[in-house]
Amino acid sequence: MSAIQSPLSALSVEENVSDLIHKSRVLVVGAGGIGCEILKNLALSGFQDIEIIDLDTIDVSNLNRQFLFRKEHVGKPKAVVAGLSIKSYNPDLKIKTYHDSITSQDYGVNFFKKFNLVLNALDNRAARNHVNRMCLAADVPLIESGTSGYSGQVELIKKSVTQCYECQPKPAQKTFPGCTIRNTPSEPVHCIVWAKHLFNQLFGEDDADQDVSPDAEDPEAKVEGEHSATDSGNVKRTSTRQWAQDIKYEPAQLFNKFFKNDIEYLLTMENLWKTRKPPGPLSWEEAASHAGDTNEDSNDVRVTDMQVWSVSKCAKVFSDTIGDLKEALSDKSFLVWDKDDKSAMDFVTACANIRAHIFSIPTKSRFAIKSIAGNIIPAIATANAIIAGLVVLQAFRVLVQEYEKCPSVYLRKKSVHSKFLLAADKQVTKANPTCYVCSPQPFVNVFVNVETMTVKEFETELLKKHLNMVAPDAVLDGKGMVVISSEEGETEANDNKKLKEIGIVDGSILKCDDFLQNYELTVAINHYEAKEKDDPLFKVVANPEDLKAKESQNGQEDGSKSDKKQNAEESDEDDLMVVDEQEDPQEGSSKRRKLNPPDERVDEDDDLCIVEA
Ligand SMILES: Nc1ncnc2c1ncn2[C@@H]1O[C@H](COP(=O)(O)OP(=O)(O)OP(=O)(O)O)[C@@H](O)[C@H]1O
Numbered sequence: 184m185s186a187i188q189s190p191l192s193a194l195s196v197e198e199n200v201s202d203l204i205h206k207s208r209v210l211v212v213g214a215g216g217i218g219c220e221i222l223k224n225l226a227l228s229g230f231q232d233i234e235i236i237d238l239d240t241i242d243v244s245n246l247n248r249q250f251l252f253r254k255e256h257v258g259k260p261k262a263v264v265a266g267l268s269i270k271s272y273n274p275d276l277k278i279k280t281y282h283d284s285i286t287s288q289d290y291g292v293n294f295f296k297k298f299n300l301v302l303n304a305l306d307n308r309a310a311r312n313h314v315n316r317m318c319l320a321a322d323v324p325l326i327e328s329g330t331s332g333y334s335g336q337v338e339l340i341k342k343s344v345t346q347c348y349e350c351q352p353k354p355a356q357k358t359f360p361g362c363t364i365r366n367t368p369s370e371p372v373h374c375i376v377w378a379k380h381l382f383n384q385l386f387g388e389d390d391a392d393q394d395v396s397p398d399a400e401d402p403e404a405k406v407e408g409e410h411s412a413t414d415s416g417n418v419k420r421t422s423t424r425q426w427a428q429d430i431k432y433e434p435a436q437l438f439n440k441f442f443k444n445d446i447e448y449l450l451t452m453e454n455l456w457k458t459r460k461p462p463g464p465l466s467w468e469e470a471a472s473h474a475g476d477t478n479e480d481s482n483d484v485r486v487t488d489m490q491v492w493s494v495s496k497c498a499k500v501f502s503d504t505i506g507d508l509k510e511a512l513s514d515k516s517f518l519v520w521d522k523d524d525k526s527a528m529d530f531v532t533a534c535a536n537i538r539a540h541i542f543s544i545p546t547k548s549r550f551a552i553k554s555i556a557g558n559i560i561p562a563i564a565t566a567n568a569i570i571a572g573l574v575v576l577q578a579f580r581v582l583v584q585e586y587e588k589c590p591s592v593y594l595r596k597k598s599v600h601s602k603f604l605l606a607a608d609k610q611v612t613k614a615n616p617t618c619y620v621c622s623p624q625p626f627v628n629v630f631v632n633v634e635t636m637t638v639k640e641f642e643t644e645l646l647k648k649h650l651n652m653v654a655p656d657a658v659l660d661g662k663g664m665v666v667i668s669s670e671e672g673e674t675e676a677n678d679n680k681k682l683k684e685i686g687i688v689d690g691s692i693l694k695c696d697d698f699l700q701n702y703e704l705t706v707a708i709n710h711y712e713a714k715e716k717d718d719p720l721f722k723v724v725a726n727p728e729d730l731k732a733k734e735s736q737n738g739q740e741d742g743s744k745s746d747k748k749q750n751a752e753e754s755d756e757d758d759l760m761v762v763d764e765q766e767d768p769q770e771g772s773s774k775r776r777k778l779n780p781p782d783e784r785v786d787e788d789d790d791l792c793i794v795e796a
């Protein structure tokens with residue numbers, strides 16, 4: 184077979200690669216936006232043995248970009264339909280599909296070992312972390328990819344050659360201080376977060392961190408020399424749900440509590456309003472007959488979605504959706520908020536806008552609120568296609584074990600003359616020697632309050648949610664005592680005990696492991712007491728050097744970066760180069776050059792790798 188010329192001219196598929204393509208078995212994890220593109224590329228470039236796993240079914244909103252699916256497939260499993268669609272390109276394709284989560288215990292290390300290559304096309308960190316660990320354990324190369332709007336990235340992960348997905352800590356999701364949400368919102372997003380919390384208080388799973396009532400503990404509200412108003416404040420703090428049930432979710436009463444009484448209580452916290460505009464309490468009667476209404480009773484969802492609802496429309500929607508949600512709750516113990524559930528989304532739109540009106544914050548359309556509430560960054564089909572193309576080009580190199588030729592590649596939005604810019608690291612990034620996942624002896628320092636944290640919290644919040652273990656076991660070093668077991672019921676008696684009560688104290692060492700992930704981690708316990716109200720429940724520090732860096736950083740003036748960080752940023756940029764380029768239709772030439780620093784890039788078109796959108 185003659186060489187296949189790749190879209191990016193640097194790479195051509197030679198005879199031996201094409202042979203390997205035919206023989207290799209590939210696993211694609213996720214059949215969404217990027218997954219569909221990857222699957223099409225695999226099928227068309229000659230791969231013959233493909234397995235696909237996806238836990239989801241096809242939603243109508245997927246059809247605009249997940250082109251392996253059609254209208255008649257809505258509701259069917261993505262993996263199955265994607266498999267059937269690519270088989271139509273090539274009936275000789277051997278396809279196996281799984282409508283399941285890759286984190287299920289059914290897909291252990293032996294499952295992963297069957298593959299020559301794993302390609303991730305996921306949309307969440309937890310699943311990515313898990314596949315990362317499984318591929319390290321099975322020593323199978325993994326190509327990780329993702330897009331966010333116009334940006335994207337492709338990264339090879341190969342044990343002992345490159346860094347792993349968890350080598351560098353990822354930034355935490357943006358959160359807002361509780362006092363801002365409960366007492367002093369100043370932006371629409373604060374009202375939207377509050378409205379989602381209100382949904383959960385009334386209909387969702389109980390979560391003490393999502394209280395919506397005024398927070399009398401707010402340090403800003405305290406008058407000097409006065410003790411906190413803990414008892415008198417926090418109106419109906421503990422039993423919002425119970426109270427709502429007692430009054431049979433009567434809309435006017437609920438409305439008056441959240442939008443009138445609680446706001447009146449906030450006004451008594453005078454310190455808060457010395458430099459801010461005070462909120463204006465709103466009663467049910469006032470809202471229902473609020474002036475300034477327009478004719479909004481359109482049934483066309485395109486109209487109601489883009490309109491900014493008036494106060495009286497919000498009050499009506501509040502009342503209607505409470506009825507619907509109450510009914511939905513009748514045969515369940517709680518509801519889960521979902522942006523695509525009409526009543527849940529309408530409820531949040533109405534409540535967020537009423538609160539915004541009360542605090543003189545601009546109100547927003549349902550469409551705008553949905554994208555903020557659902558953390559939606561629009562998916563760009565072209566970005567997915569570019570990234571999926573790069574994934575398969577990297578796959579060719581991986582098959583011939585040219586790992587060193589697979590540095591990470593980035594897609595960025597270029598604003599002036601072209602839509603996209605491709606750049607790559609100069610070389611593959613080596614593993615972080617203190618990574619708590621891929622280093623030879625994974626180790627982590629954990630800072631927890633051993634007097635207040637329970638064993639169950641340690642297991643759920645720290646080992647599972649933060650350190651991403653699926654079914655952890657933990658043994659107290661030195662004593663050999665099993666404190667957490669993945670065997671059901673074996674250590675249940677420990678669940679509600681504080682760490683200290685079972686001998687986990689400052690200086691203790693826990694040997695934790697996850698059998699499924701074939702992952703062992705030594706955890707050093709440090710006793711830590713949160714000082715500020717918004718301090719985290721615990722801290723995890725993989726590299727003891729990070730602690731030193733923080734200490735010296737504390738000595739610096741506010742806002743200054745540590746030298747270490749600045750150097751890192753500079754050298755990051757230095758490491759960037761243009762991957763390759765196609766002919767610019769205007770320039771008609773093809774060059775390969777090092778990329779200039781970001782600020783200089785904008786006007787230098789001939790330095791860019793342009794991909795037509
Ligand atoms: N643990 C998992 N196991 C298997 N598949 C997963 C897992 N987690 C996520 N996925 C799948 O990864 C895919 C990611 O695709 P994508 O980012 O396009 O998301 P989407 O859900 O299709 O679209 P959107 O979120 O924009 O509505 C989804 O199809 C999702 O079902």
Ligand SMILES: [Zn+2]
Nearest residue numbers: 347350618621
């Ligand atoms: Zn690592």
